[in-house]
Amino acid sequence: MGARTGKEYLERLSRHSPEVWIGGERITDVTKHPATAPAARELARLYDLQHRDDVRDFMLFPSPTTGEPVSTQFLLPRTHEDLLKRRKMHKLWADATFGLMGRTTDFIGAMLTAWCASARFFGESADRVRAYFAYVRDNDLFLTHALADPPVDRSKPPHAQPDPFTYLGVVRETEDGLIVRGAKMLATAGPYADEILVWPFSLRRYTPEDARYAIAFAIPTDSPGLRFICREPYGGTDIFDHPLGSRFDEMDAVAVFDDVLVPWERVFINQDWERVNRIWEINSNAFTGHQTSIRLLSKLQFIAGLAYRGTQMVQTDQFPHVRDAIGEITTYIELTKAAIIASETEAQPNEDGILFPNVRPLFAIRNSGNRWYPRVRELLQLIFAGSLLYTPARADAFASPIREDIDKYMRAAEASAEERAKLFKVAYDLAVSSFGGRHELYERFYAGDPMFLRINTQYLLYDFSEPLKLLDDLLSSYSLQDALNQLRGGVA
Ligand SMILES: Cc1cc2nc3c(=O)[nH]c(=O)nc-3n(C[C@H](O)[C@H](O)[C@H](O)COP(=O)(O)OP(=O)(O)OC[C@H]3O[C@@H](n4cnc5c(N)ncnc54)[C@H](O)[C@@H]3O)c2cc1C
Incomplete structure (x- = not known):
């Protein structure tokens, strides 16, 4: 199969539609339902993009097993x-979605790349992980x-939850594989995916009593008994008002999971509580952090453009604190860029010669991005203020008897009412709407609890040898005796 086109992606998803619920309605085909079809089309656009002549050289490479072009x-x-090629691939997709789709499939693509590179971690399941990686790659699957x-x-x-199968756990082993029951959250992009990858991610360490929950596996999203219960959708609204x-x-x-x-060939960790406690050894954040930093970069750049153009329109760009606010956003852009480059420059090969980006600068961006983004949203509110609501409720106002009012009062110094509404509805969607609120929540939490993430990665796992060496250099450069000698007028 190799790298898919958008049409191939949509056709497969339509044929293998997962069981998706929005409220009490079962969606039989997410590629057709008004709430889900628009995002499916955006994702399909990404698949088409990888075949464009001017980007094929970095979007695709020959599969080592089939020779066909793959992502x-x-x-x-x-x-x-190779790392630069990966960066360009992630950036093209992130730019195409303005950084607004966090779980485009290259996130899990990055994760599986790390899993394959660190397959030894999985012990006797290592070959299953390698085979699964090759299967996903060669069929260009969305996870x-x-x-x-x-x-x-x-x-x-x-194990102490009210019901033993609240958390996803093994009910029994059969000849064909494991039977699992329970729930997991939150499968972002679940309704659009071909496969789901599952493993435990918890603030707690697992104990022998938790063994049945210590599982990692991947299965098709249309597996019998698997269903996705969605939050309120934002799709299905019109493009001008909710761009x-x-x-x-x-x-x-x-x-x-009911x-x-x-199937056994898809079981990567089976009730092994000790192994799940060590899952960080895979160092998948080196690859996923590369992708998420690049995606954040696109989003910050997009927002900086919005802030710059929007404030020019109404001439608030003249004011120093407005410039300072926009300067804060561009500062985050440059720090993110620097971290991506540092992660590539300081990449280290593993024992098989596979280069892992340096995870340190990428963690620094994760641990900042989850705090920067709420601040960026706040900055949009501060610089745009009432302008965020200074648009007609719906596009049809422009085709109504109040058009004259709108043209007169809702124009901007540098733009017609139509141009102003077009831009400020984008700002509204980020700074005010439910979609924008969900984005803030996403950036805060997508990589885990922000506080524990920072404690773990910037403190517990941080290498303090350089900071301590500097401190010791200073402390060893003088002594109490030196000071006493000095006070007595002696030689220091
Ligand atoms: C928009 C969005 C998209 C997401 N997408 C995905 C996805 O695609 N895939 C995926 O797997 N996950 C996804 N997540 C889930 C994400 O990984 C979790 O939200 C995150 O790990 C935090 O866990 P939680 O939401 O269960 O919060 P909780 O763990 O319930 O935390 C709530 C509060 O309680 C505190 N707390 C909880 N437990 C402890 C403890 N033991 N000790 C001290 N304090 C504690 C936390 O610090 C926090 O302040 C997504 C989340 C969001 C919001």
Whole structure:
């Protein structure tokens, strides 16, 4: 098969539609339903993009098994050029969605690249992981992932939840594989995915009593017994009034597993509580952090453009604090760029010669992005203020008897009312709407709890040898005796 086109992606998704619920309605084909079809089309556009003549050289590479062109998201990098190729691939897709789709499939593509490169971690399942990676790559499949457990009782470990199968766990082993039951959250893009990847991601360490929940696997999203319960959709609205929500609602869903069969060849960790406690050894953040930083970069750049143009329109760009606010956003852009480049420049090969970007600067961006983004949204509110609501409710106002009022009062110094409404509705969708609120929540939490993430990566796992060396250099350069000698007028 190799790299798919948009049409091939949509046709497969339509044929293998997962069981998707929005409220009490079962969506039989997400490629056709008004709430979900627009985002499916945006995702299809990304598949088409990879075949464009001017980008094929970095979007695709020959599969080592079939020789067919496959997506660069699955390229195991061995040289700095390979890493640059990966960067360009991620950036093209992120720019095409303005950084507004966090779980385009190159996120999991990056994750699986790390899993394959670190396949030894999986012990006797290592070959299953390698085979699965090759299968996904050669069929260009779209993956979602769901790791967190249902927030039923966070004070208790998995085995002590009110129902033993609240958290996803193994019911029994059969000749064909594992039967699993329970729920996982949040499968962003779940309704649009061909496959779902699952493993435990918890603030708690697993114990022997939690063994049945210590599982990692991947299965098709249309597996019998698997269903996705979606949050409120933003898609299905009109493009002028909700220019972002109407197109880029990637959807978040709870994945419910109702005695689902996981075939043995898809079981990567089986009830191994010790192994899930060490899953960070895979170092998948080196690849996913590369993708998420690049995606954040696109989003910040897009927002900086919006802030710059919008404030020019109404001439608030004259004011120093408005310039300072926009300067804050561009500062984040440059820091993000620098971290991406640093991660590539300081990449290190593993024992098989596969280059892992340096995860340190990427963690720094994760640990900043989750705080920067709410601030950026606040900055949009501060610089645009009432302008965010100074547009007619719906596009049809422009074709109504009040058009004259709108043209007169809702114009801007530098733009007609129509141009102003077009731009400020984008700003509204980011700074005010439900879609914008969900984005803030996403940036805060998509990589886990912000506080624990920073404690773990910037403190517990941080290498303090250089900071401590500097401190020791100073402390060892003088002594109490030196000071006493000085006070006594002696030689220091
Ligand atoms: C928009 C969005 C999209 C997402 N997409 C995905 C996805 O695609 N795939 C995926 O797997 N996950 C996804 N997630 C889930 C994400 O990984 C979790 O939201 C994140 O890990 C935080 O977990 P939680 O939401 O269960 O919060 P909780 O763990 O319930 O935390 C709530 C609060 O309680 C505190 N707390 C909880 N437990 C403890 C503890 N043991 N000790 C001290 N304090 C504690 C936390 O610090 C936090 O302040 C998404 C989340 C959002 C919001």
